[in-house]
C-alpha cells in the first residue's frame with residue numbers, strides 16, 4: 547500500500563459526539579480523485595462515464611462522476627486500489643490492483659505459447675511444471691502428472707522438423723475446436739486428417755484419427771463417472787452402501803448381466819444399465835482456472851446494470867432477494883448460484899409423449 551493512499555481506506559469515517567459520520571476530509575479527497583481522473587487522458591472512459599472504483603462496482607461499471615462520488619463515499623474504495631490504473635495512473639510492477647484468480651506464481655503462465663497456458667490451466671493451481679526439473683525431488687511424478695509434462699513438451703514440439711507455426715498439441719486443439727464449432731462428423735474429421743497426413747512430411751507428429759485425437763487430449767478433459775443403475779429405473783448403485791449390492795433394493799432385478807464364462811469374467815461385470823455423471827466441482831474449478839472464463843464467472847456482479855433492462859438473471863428480483871438473504875455469500879463475487887432448468891422432461895417413462903414438464 548502506498549503511504550500517500552492510506553487515506554482511501556482509513557479515513558472514511560469520523561466519530562462526532564459518539565456517532566460515526568462520513569469524514570468531510572475524505573469526501574474532499576474523493577472529489578479531488580474524480581477531478582484528477584477526469585483530467586488524465588489515459589483514464590478509462592465510456593463517453594462521459596468513468597469506471598467506478600467503489601467496493602461494489604469494483605472498477606467494472608461505468609458511472610457518472612456524481613454517481614462515483616456518492617458510491618465511493620457510501621461504499622468505500624474497492625480493496626487494493628492504491629494505484630489508480632483505471633483512472634489515469636500507469637500500472638506498476640507487481641501492483642495488486644485486481645485479485646489474480648490464477649494463483650500460480652510461475653512466470654511461465656504468461657508465456658507466449660497459449661497452448662502451454664491451456665495445459666497449465668487444465669492441470670489446476672497446485673501443478674508446478676518446473677518441479678520435475680528439481681533434482682532434489684526424489685519421487686517420480688504420478689502417471690497423470692507425467693502425462694501433463696508430456697503434453698507440455700508436445701505443446702512446444704514442432705509438428706514436423708523445421709515447422710515454426712504449429713505444434714502437435716496446437717493442431718489437435720485447433721482441429722477439435724473446428725470439429726465442435728462446425729459440428730463436423732467423425733467421418734469427415736478422419737478424412738481431413740488423412741488428407742493432412744498425406745500432405746505432411748512422413749516424419750511429422752500428426753495425431754491421425756478422431757479416436758486417437760480424443761485419447762491424446764483426454765488428460766485435458768474433465769472427469770466423468772459411470773454409475774450403475776437399476777434397469778427399471780428404481781435406484782442408482784451409488785456410494786459406499788450400494789457399492790457391493792447385486793440386486794435392486796426395490797424390484798430385486800439383478801444389477802449385472804449374467805457372465806457367460808463364470809469365474810474368469812467376474813472381474814469385469816457388465817451392469818444392465820449405467821449412467822454418466824459429470825461431477826460439477828472440477829468443472830467449476832476449471833472455469834475459474836482460465837483467465838478468460840474466470841471473468842465470465844464474475845460477470846454477474848461486475849457488468850453494468852441498466853435500469854429497467856434485464857439482461858441476466860442477476861438483474862432480476864429473485865437474485866437480489868437471494869443476495870439480501872445471504873449477504874455474506876453475496877459479498878464474494880466468485881461465489882456462484884446454481885439454477886436448475888428443465889424442458890421437455892418426462893418423469894413417467896422414457897417415450898410416453900403424454901407428459902412433458
Ligand SMILES: [Zn+2]
Pocket residue numbers: 598599600601602603604609614617618
Ligand atoms: Zn460504484
Ligand SMILES: [Zn+2]
Pocket residue numbers: 776777778779780781794795796797798799
Ligand atoms: Zn429396480
